[in-house]
Amino acid sequence: MKIVKVKDYQEMSQKASSVLLDLIAKKADPVLGLATGSTPIGMYQSLIKAYEQETVSFKHVKTFNLDEYVGLGRQHPNSYHYFMNEKLFKHIDIGSGQTFIPDGTANDLVVECQNYEQQIREAGQIDIQVLGLGLNGHIGFNEPGTSFSSRTHVIDLMESTRLANARFFDSVDEVPTQAITMGIDTITESKLILLLVSGEKKATALARLINGEVSEEFPASILNRHPNVIIIADEAACRCR
Numbered sequence: 001m002k003i004v005k006v007k008d009y010q011e012m013s014q015k016a017s018s019v020l021l022d023l024i025a026k027k028a029d030p031v032l033g034l035a036t037g038s039t040p041i042g043m044y045q046s047l048i049k050a051y052e053q054e055t056v057s058f059k060h061v062k063t064f065n066l067d068e069y070v071g072l073g074r075q076h077p078n079s080y081h082y083f084m085n086e087k088l089f090k091h092i093d094i095g096s097g098q099t100f101i102p103d104g105t106a107n108d109l110v111v112e113c114q115n116y117e118q119q120i121r122e123a124g125q126i127d128i129q130v131l132g133l134g135l136n137g138h139i140g141f142n143e144p145g146t147s148f149s150s151r152t153h154v155i156d157l158m159e160s161t162r163l164a165n166a167r168f169f170d171s172v173d174e175v176p177t178q179a180i181t182m183g184i185d186t187i188t189e190s191k192l193i194l195l196l197v198s199g200e201k202k203a204t205a206l207a208r209l210i211n212g213e214v215s216e217e218f219p220a221s222i223l224n225r226h227p228n229v230i231i232i233a234d235e236a237a238c239r240c241r
């Protein structure tokens, strides 16, 4: 794992976006794996800026998101469909046929997971998968205990994860209890993993990822076994306790 230490959130966001822009400039059919949460918002803003300055086009890009809440439709303000549209897609030249996010309102969620895997396969390998880090080490919504060999699946969210994400909802009761997430095996098939970590709150999790053992009890630890991982972490997150 290559660890790039940066000063703050802004520098992390700029560095991350430049890694993506580099791929988009070089490759004819780039496939990006995207994440939600607060961490990648600055990176998305930086991509939008590059688009507005006419230094990039997304017309040849495909994107796959990591996860979606079960039960929230694409118009729900807390769905990840809505998040991606607001934070990135509606600001750039990417069509709806180029962006993929699991459908948390599908009648048959198991079939939806299989379809999502199929769509990823058809696009070829994900070139760069962007990840945030959950406080309990989750990546996507793969909670502690998830098998390293998991593919896209439905997961029961832990109470601690629902609490951590309650800040986006009116109350914790409104946070869905389940989500669809790419599996650990799906995520680690990506050619390059770009993990973004910002803020003191994440310092303990980052330290465990770097120094702890590789275990399904701490899903992000799998990244130690991936040949091509870049962690961009700011000073506050590196102040490991």
Ligand code: GLP
Pocket: 035, 036, 037, 038, 039, 040, 066, 067, 131, 132, 133, 134, 135, 139, 140, 141, 161, 165
């Ligand atoms: C959610 C998302 C993850 C994200 C994590 C951290 O649970 N499913 O993909 O990495 O939150 O979120 P944040 O970036 O807001 O700390």
